[in-house]
Amino acid sequence: MESTTLKKAPISLTPLALQEVKVIMKDKNVPEEYGLRIGVQGGGCSGMSYLLGFDKAKDSDEIYELDGVQLIMDKKHGMYVMGMEVDFQDGLNARGFVFNNPQAKSTCGCGSSFSA
Numbered sequence: 001m002e003s004t005t006l007k008k009a010p011i012s013l014t015p016l017a018l019q020e021v022k023v024i025m026k027d028k029n030v031p032e033e034y035g036l037r038i039g040v041q042g043g044g045c046s047g048m049s050y051l052l053g054f055d056k057a058k059d060s061d062e063i064y065e066l067d068g069v070q071l072i073m074d075k076k077h078g079m080y081v082m083g084m085e086v087d088f089q090d091g092l093n094a095r096g097f098v099f100n101n102p103q104a105k106s107t108c109g110c111g112s113s114f115s116a
Contacts, residue, residue: 009064009071010082011038017088017097018067025069030054035063035070038086039077048080050099079103 013021021036037055040048057063057072064071073081084101 009066010073010078011071011084011086013066013069014085014087016090017086018069020088020097021069025054028054035072037072038081039074040080052086052097 024030034054034056037051037053039051041051042048055072057070058074060074060076061072062075062078064073080103081101082103084099084103087098087100089095089098
C-alpha cells in the first residue's frame with residue numbers, strides 16, 4: 001500500500017474526542033490494523049455530510065497519527081476538512097462527536113451536514 005504519512009494532520013481532535021475514540025476502540029475491540037476514518041460524502045440536508053468510523057487504509061488514503069490514534073482520510077477529502085476540529089460532547093442535551101469546520105459555508109441545524 002502506498003499511503004502517505006504526514007507529520008501534521010489537516011484536522012485536529014480535542015482531548016475529549018481523542019479519549020472517546022480510544023474508549024470506543026477498546027470497548028468495541030476494533031482491530032489494530034484499523035484507524036479512524038474521517039471524511040465527507042454527498043448527502044445530508046446541506047449537500048455534504050461527515051464520515052467518521054473505523055476502517056482499513058486504502059491506496060487513495062493519507063494516514064496521520066494523533067496521540068496514538070491512526071487517522072485515515074481519502075486524499076480528495078482534505079480540501080473540505082482542512083482546519084476542522086472534531087470535539088466530543090457529553091451533556092444533558094446532546095452526546096456525540098461535533099465537527100467545527102472552517103471550510104463550511106453553511107451548516108444544517110443538526111451540525112452533521114454542510115455546504116462548501
